[in-house]
Amino acid sequence: MVAPLKVGIAGLGTVGAEVVRLIEHQSRLMAERCGRPVRVAAVTARSKAKKRDLDLRGIAWARNPLELAENPEIDCLVELIGGSGEPALSAIEAALKSGKSVVTANKALIARHGLRLAKAAETHGAALNFEAAVGAAIPIVKTLREGLAATGINRVYGILNGTCNYILTRMEQEGLSFAECLKDAQRLGYAEADPSFDVDGHDTAQKLAILASLAFGTKVAQSAVYVEGISSIAPEDLRAAAELGYRVKLLGVAVRTAKGIEQRVHPTMVPKSSSIAQVMGVTNAATIDGEGIPPITLVGPGAGGAATASAVLADIADVARGIRTQPFGRPVDRLRATEKAPMERHEGGYYIRLMARDLPGTAAAIATRLAEQKISIESIVQRHMNGVDAARTAGKASPVPVILITYATHEDAVHRALQAVQRDKVITGRPQVIRIEKN
Amino acid sequence: MVAPLKVGIAGLGTVGAEVVRLIEHQSRLMAERCGRPVRVAAVTARSKAKKRDLDLRGIAWARNPLELAENPEIDCLVELIGGSGEPALSAIEAALKSGKSVVTANKALIARHGLRLAKAAETHGAALNFEAAVGAAIPIVKTLREGLAATGINRVYGILNGTCNYILTRMEQEGLSFAECLKDAQRLGYAEADPSFDVDGHDTAQKLAILASLAFGTKVAQSAVYVEGISSIAPEDLRAAAELGYRVKLLGVAVRTAKGIEQRVHPTMVPKSSSIAQVMGVTNAATIDGEGIPPITLVGPGAGGAATASAVLADIADVARGIRTQPFGRPVDRLRATEKAPMERHEGGYYIRLMARDLPGTAAAIATRLAEQKISIESIVQRHMNGVDAARTAGKASPVPVILITYATHEDAVHRALQAVQRDKVITGRPQVIRIEKN
Numbered sequence: 001m002v003a004p005l006k007v008g009i010a011g012l013g014t015v016g017a018e019v020v021r022l023i024e025h026q027s028r029l030m031a032e033r034c035g036r037p038v039r040v041a042a043v044t045a046r047s048k049a050k051k052r053d054l055d056l057r058g059i060a061w062a063r064n065p066l067e068l069a070e071n072p073e074i075d076c077l078v079e080l081i082g083g084s085g086e087p088a089l090s091a092i093e094a095a096l097k098s099g100k101s102v103v104t105a106n107k108a109l110i111a112r113h114g115l116r117l118a119k120a121a122e123t124h125g126a127a128l129n130f131e132a133a134v135g136a137a138i139p140i141v142k143t144l145r146e147g148l149a150a151t152g153i154n155r156v157y158g159i160l161n162g163t164c165n166y167i168l169t170r171m172e173q174e175g176l177s178f179a180e181c182l183k184d185a186q187r188l189g190y191a192e193a194d195p196s197f198d199v200d201g202h203d204t205a206q207k208l209a210i211l212a213s214l215a216f217g218t219k220v221a222q223s224a225v226y227v228e229g230i231s232s233i234a235p236e237d238l239r240a241a242a243e244l245g246y247r248v249k250l251l252g253v254a255v256r257t258a259k260g261i262e263q264r265v266h267p268t269m270v271p272k273s274s275s276i277a278q279v280m281g282v283t284n285a286a287t288i289d290g291e292g293i294p295p296i297t298l299v300g301p302g303a304g305g306a307a308t309a310s311a312v313l314a315d316i317a318d319v320a321r322g323i324r325t326q327p328f329g330r331p332v333d334r335l336r337a338t339e340k341a342p343m344e345r346h347e348g349g350y351y352i353r354l355m356a357r358d359l360p361g362t363a364a365a366i367a368t369r370l371a372e373q374k375i376s377i378e379s380i381v382q383r384h385m386n387g388v389d390a391a392r393t394a395g396k397a398s399p400v401p402v403i404l405i406t407y408a409t410h411e412d413a414v415h416r417a418l419q420a421v422q423r424d425k426v427i428t429g430r431p432q433v434i435r436i437e438k439n
Numbered sequence: 440m441v442a443p444l445k446v447g448i449a450g451l452g453t454v455g456a457e458v459v460r461l462i463e464h465q466s467r468l469m470a471e472r473c474g475r476p477v478r479v480a481a482v483t484a485r486s487k488a489k490k491r492d493l494d495l496r497g498i499a500w501a502r503n504p505l506e507l508a509e510n511p512e513i514d515c516l517v518e519l520i521g522g523s524g525e526p527a528l529s530a531i532e533a534a535l536k537s538g539k540s541v542v543t544a545n546k547a548l549i550a551r552h553g554l555r556l557a558k559a560a561e562t563h564g565a566a567l568n569f570e571a572a573v574g575a576a577i578p579i580v581k582t583l584r585e586g587l588a589a590t591g592i593n594r595v596y597g598i599l600n601g602t603c604n605y606i607l608t609r610m611e612q613e614g615l616s617f618a619e620c621l622k623d624a625q626r627l628g629y630a631e632a633d634p635s636f637d638v639d640g641h642d643t644a645q646k647l648a649i650l651a652s653l654a655f656g657t658k659v660a661q662s663a664v665y666v667e668g669i670s671s672i673a674p675e676d677l678r679a680a681a682e683l684g685y686r687v688k689l690l691g692v693a694v695r696t697a698k699g700i701e702q703r704v705h706p707t708m709v710p711k712s713s714s715i716a717q718v719m720g721v722t723n724a725a726t727i728d729g730e731g732i733p734p735i736t737l738v739g740p741g742a743g744g745a746a747t748a749s750a751v752l753a754d755i756a757d758v759a760r761g762i763r764t765q766p767f768g769r770p771v772d773r774l775r776a777t778e779k780a781p782m783e784r785h786e787g788g789y790y791i792r793l794m795a796r797d798l799p800g801t802a803a804a805i806a807t808r809l810a811e812q813k814i815s816i817e818s819i820v821q822r823h824m825n826g827v828d829a830a831r832t833a834g835k836a837s838p839v840p841v842i843l844i845t846y847a848t849h850e851d852a853v854h855r856a857l858q859a860v861q862r863d864k865v866i867t868g869r870p871q872v873i874r875i876e877k878n
Binding site: 022023026029030032033034035131137138139142143146147148149150151152217275278283290291292293294295296297298299300301304306307310311313314316317318321323325326329330331334 | 461462465468469471472473474570576577578581582585586587588589590591656714717722729730731732733734735736737738739740743745746749750752753755756757760762764765768769770773
C-alpha cells in the first residue's frame with residue numbers, strides 16, 4: 001500500500017467546503033487514478049465555531065494558514081483563502097520552502113506573486129498548481145502548460161469573467177441597459193455589491209496575465225495588461241453588432257505581434273460565427289491559436305463551488321501522482337518581462353458609432369476625415385434612415401446614428417480621425433469605439 | 440545538463456514527417472518546457488528511398504518498427520504507422536516490455552489492443568500516451584485522464600469524425616444530398632475513396648470506446664459500441680431539424696445509465712443552442728458532463744498533420760518530463776467489461792419523419808398508434824400543408840411529410856408504434872427515426 005497524500009486545506013468557504021466533501025466522496029476514484037489515497041489531514045479557516053455542513057472528525061484544526069503550512073503531517077497545502085496578499089502568501093511560501101506542494105485557486109495571488117512563488121516551487125522541487133485560478137473547471141492551464149507543450153502559440157483569448165458575459169448576454173437578448181443588467185446580476189448573486197473588479201475588467205486581466213505567461217513565457221504581471229471594462233457598452237452597440245454579423249464580448253486577449261506580446265482586456269466585437277461568440281451567460285471560454293493549426297476552444301463553467309473544486313481536485317491528483325510540472329511551464333529564469341501594450345499602436349478593425357448632426361455634408365465630412373488617416377471602411381450602417389443627408393432633407397432635428405466598421409488600421413489613426421470629426425462639429429457626444437477581433 | 444530524451448519514430452507519412460520537423464523546429468521550447476532536450480535518434484518507414492522533404496542526417500534508420508523499438512539508443516517509441524495490428528502492435532509491445540515509453544496516434548490499435556498494451560505499460564513502468572488518437576490537437580484524453588481526474592463523469596459525447604461533420608454541414612447549408620456532399624468531400628480529400636469507415640460511424644466508434652474507457656473505467660472495446668452511420672440522412676431531415684430548433688450531428692455518446700454504460704454512435708438531433716451544435720465543417724468537439732458541474736466542451740481540429748503532430752509532441756513532452764500516467768487513467772485490472780448497449784431499451788426523445796398517405800383519418804391513426812405505446816408528442820410539423828386531412832380535402836395525390844418530435848420514451852416503444860402505423864397502411868416508405876440528445 002502506497003502512503004496516502006495528506007492534504008491541508010486553508011479556507012472553508014464554498015470552494016474549500018466542497019473540496020473537503022469531494023475528497024471524501026471521490027476517495028475511491030482518486031485512489032484508483034493516483035495510485036494512492038488522498039486524505040484531508042488538517043484544515044483551517046477564520047472561524048472554527050462557524051456552522052458548516054461538513055464532517056471534520058479525525059481532521060486536525062490548524063490555528064492559522066501558516067501553522068497549517070508548517071504542519072509536518074501534511075504533504076500538500078491547498079490554499080482557498082483568496083486575496084492577493086496575506087495570509088495566503090506567507091502560508092504558500094512556507095509550504096513550498098519545506099518542499100510541500102501547493103494547490104491554489106487564487107488568481108489574484110498568482111497574478112501578483114506568481115513569479116516569486118514559482119521560483120520557490122522550482123527551488124524546492126515542489127508543485128505549484130493553479131488550474132482553478134483561471135476558468136475553474138475548464139482545463140485551460142493544463143492545456144497551455146502540457147497539452148500544447150511543444151506548440152508555438154500565436155494568440156490566446158477568452159471570456160474569462162462570467163459576470164460580464166452574463167450582463168452582455170442579457171443586454172443583447174433583452175435590449176436592456178448595462179445598469180439594469182448589472183442590478184439583476186447582483187440580485188442573482190452573479191455580481192458583487194461592488195462590481196468594479198468584474199465589470200471594469202480587472203478580474204479578466206489577472207486571469208489573462210496568467211494565461212499569457214503560460215502561452216508566451218512572459219513574466220506574469222497584471223500591470224502589463226491594458227484594461228477597459230464594459231460599462232460604456234450600450235444596447236445600441238449590441239444591436240448594431242448583431243446587424244453587422246458580430247457579438248460584443250469582454251475578451252482578454254494575449255497575442256504575439258511584431259512588437260512583442262500584447263495583453264489587453266476590453267469589450268470586443270467577435271464574428272458571430274466564431275466559437276467564442278456562441279458562449280452565452282455566465283459560461284467562460286478560451287480560444288488558443290497554435291502555430292499552423294486551427295483554433296482550439298475550451299468552453300465551460302468559469303466559477304462556482306463545484307466547478308472550482310473539480311479543478312482543485314485535479315491539481316491535487318497531479319500532486320498525488322508525483323507530477324511536478326513547472327508552474328508557468330518554463331524555468332522561472334527564462335520568463336521574459338513585457339511592457340503594457342501601447343494601445344495607440346494596436347492594429348485591427350474598429351467599430352465606430354457616431355451620432356451625426358442633421359446638417360448638409362455630414363456624411364462627406366466623416367468619410368473625408370477617415371480617408372485622411374488612410375482608414376478604409378468595410379461597412380457602414382445608418383440606422384432608422386436611408387442616409388444622413390436624407391435625414392436633413394426630411395427636416396428631422398435629432399441626430400442620426402452612423403455605424404462604421406473599418407478594415408485593419410492603427411488605433412491612433414482612429415483617434416486622430418475622430419478628433420477631426422469632433423472639431424468639424426458634425427457629430428454630437430463622444431464617439432463609441434469598439435475593437436474587432438477576427439478569428 | 441540532463442540527458443536528452445531520445446525518440447524513435449516509426450512511420451514517416453504526413454504526421455510522422457511533421458513530428459520530425461517540429462521536434463527540430465521546437466527544440467528550444469521543448470527543452471525549456473521539459474527540463475531536457477528531446478531529439479530524434481532513429482526513424483523507420485516502409486521505404487527508405489522515398490523522396491521526403493526532411494533532413495534525416497544524423498538520424499539512424501531502422502530496418503523495421505520492431506528493430507526500432509528494440510534499439511537501445513532510443514528511450515521512447517513514437518508509433519505513427521497506423522492500422523489495428525502489425526507491424527505497429529509488436530513494435531509497441533517490444534518497446535513497452537523493454538521499459539520504453541510509447542506515444543501513438545493509432546486509434547484503431549488502441550481501440551482493439553489498448554488493454555493489453557496498457558497492461559504491458561503498467562507492468563514495465565512505461566508511459567503509453569495516445570492524445571492524438573482522439574480529436575488530434577484537442578486535449579480530450581488529457582482532460583478526461585487528468586483535468587477531471589477526480590470528477591465523476593455522467594456523459595461524454597462528441598463530434599469525433601470531421602468527414603461526417605463536413606458532409607452534414609454542407610447538406611444543411613446547401614440543401615444537398617448525402618451522395619453529392621460525399622463526392623465533394625472525396626474530391627477535397629476529406630473522405631477516403633472507400634468512405635465507409637468514416638460515414639458508417641466506425642471511426643467515431645473507435646474513438647468513443649477510448650473516451651468511454653477514460654471517462655467511466657470501462658474496458659476499451661469497439662465491440663461494445665452500437666454504431667449507425669449518416670448515409671440515411673436526407674436534406675429534408677436537416678431542414679425539419681432546423682425548423683424545430685435542432686441540428687443533426689453524427690455523435691459518439693457514452694453515458695452512465697441505470698443499466699450500465701451505454702456507448703453509441705448515430706446521427707443525433709442536438710439543440711441548436713448547444714455548444715456541440717455550433718461545430719461546423721471538419722472541426723471536432725467533445726462535451727463532458729461532470730457530476731454537479733455545467734458541461735465542458737472542447738472544440739478544435741480533429742485531424743490534419745500539424746494538429747496531430749501537436750498532440751504527439753505534447754505526449755512526448757510528458758514522457759520527457761518523466762510523467763507516467765496510467766494509460767486509461769486507472770489500473771488496468773480495475774477496468775470493467777461492458778456489453779453493447781441494448782438500443783431497444785434506449786431512453787430518449789425521437790424525431791420521426793413519415794410520408795403520410797392522402798387518406799381520411801391518417802393523422803388520427805398515427806396519433807393513436809403512438810398513444811397506444813404511451814409516447815407523448817412534443818411537437819408536430821406537417822410540411823407544405825396545413826394538415827394531413829387538408830391535403831386530402833385539396834385532392835392531392837402525393838403523400839404528405841409529417842414530422843414528429845417525441846418526449847422521452849423507449850426505443851422499442853417507438854418501433855412498435857411505427858410497425859403498427861405501417862400495418863395500418865397510412866404511410867408510404869420507411870419512417871425515418873433520429874434520436875435526440877438533450878444538453
